[in-house]
Amino acid sequence: MASTRPRLLLRGLSIGGIGPLDAAIAPGECLALSGPSGAGKTRLLRAIADLDPHGGECRLDDRPAGVFAAPAWRRAVAYLPAEPAWWADTPRDHLRTADAPAGHDRLAALDLETTMLDRPLTQLSSGQRQRLALLRLLDGQPQVLLLDEPTANLDADNIARVEALVADYCAERDAACVWVSHDPGQRRRVAHRQLALDGRGRVTACS
Numbered sequence: 386m387a388s389t390r391p392r393l394l395l396r397g398l399s400i401g402g403i404g405p406l407d408a409a410i411a412p413g414e415c416l417a418l419s420g421p422s423g424a425g426k427t428r429l430l431r432a433i434a435d436l437d438p439h440g441g442e443c444r445l446d447d448r449p450a451g452v453f454a455a456p457a458w459r460r461a462v463a464y465l466p467a468e469p470a471w472w473a474d475t476p477r478d479h480l481r482t483a484d485a486p487a488g489h490d491r492l493a494a495l496d497l498e499t500t501m502l503d504r505p506l507t508q509l510s511s512g513q514r515q516r517l518a519l520l521r522l523l524d525g526q527p528q529v530l531l532l533d534e535p536t537a538n539l540d541a542d543n544i545a546r547v548e549a550l551v552a553d554y555c556a557e558r559d560a561a562c563v564w565v566s567h568d569p570g571q572r573r574r575v576a577h578r579q580l581a582l583d584g585r586g587r588v589t590a591c592s
């Protein structure tokens with residue numbers, strides 16, 4: 386981690402009775418977020434991405450979210466939903482760097498064929514779409530990744546590929562990551578620190 390100034394700073398973040406959450410995530414650092422189903426993990430990620438009204442403060446490199454235009458904040462602090470939405474027919478329509486070397490490298494890193502880029506999304510498996518959604522997210526070159534169970538539909542080999550790609554991206558770009566996972570083994574593998582919510586959305590444990 387190149388610097389001690391937080392990439393992402395959260396102060397008193399709350400939404401619908403969930404929180405408050407305070408956290409400082411350094412460049413290159415990954416924070417795992419866990420808690421029972423319904424605890425509020427998704428709502429907190431959406432609050433950080435400024436997708437829903439919330440309380441508290443989020444800062445990127447010490448700049449408050451309020452000084453960013455909403456689309457700029459959401460590009461820099463990018464949220465990957467557990468069930469990503471698609472607005473066009475094929476993966477290529479969503480990927481700016483599909484034909485660039487970096488785009489090809491990332492496809493290969495996730496064991497995706499380039500021919501897949503032109504297939505209708507409706508004809509791809511949920512695991513293929515989940516990996517493509519991660520590529521779409523990285524395409525925007527975010528400084529913070531908010532990952533909501535990004536390997537939920539994947540087998541062990543592809544889980545390892547996703548974990549490696551995210552780790553490489555964060556290390557290369559000094560990006561921060563908040564990774565929601567129900568898998569304790571995955572949280573230990575990917576995260577430098579962990580934070581847990583109880584069933585009522587309060588922070589109960591940090592490590």
Ligand SMILES: Nc1ncnc2c1ncn2[C@@H]1O[C@H](COP(=O)(O)OP(=O)(O)OP(=O)(O)O)[C@@H](O)[C@H]1O
Binds near residue numbers: 401421423424425428
């Ligand atoms: N837009 C919303 N407005 C009000 N309540 C909501 C909204 N979205 C979800 N909820 C509720 O807020 C609580 C937290 O939901 P959330 O999706 O954040 O849980 P989660 O911890 O991500 O769960 P899971 O592990 O099952 O994905 C749940 O009780 C849910 O029903």
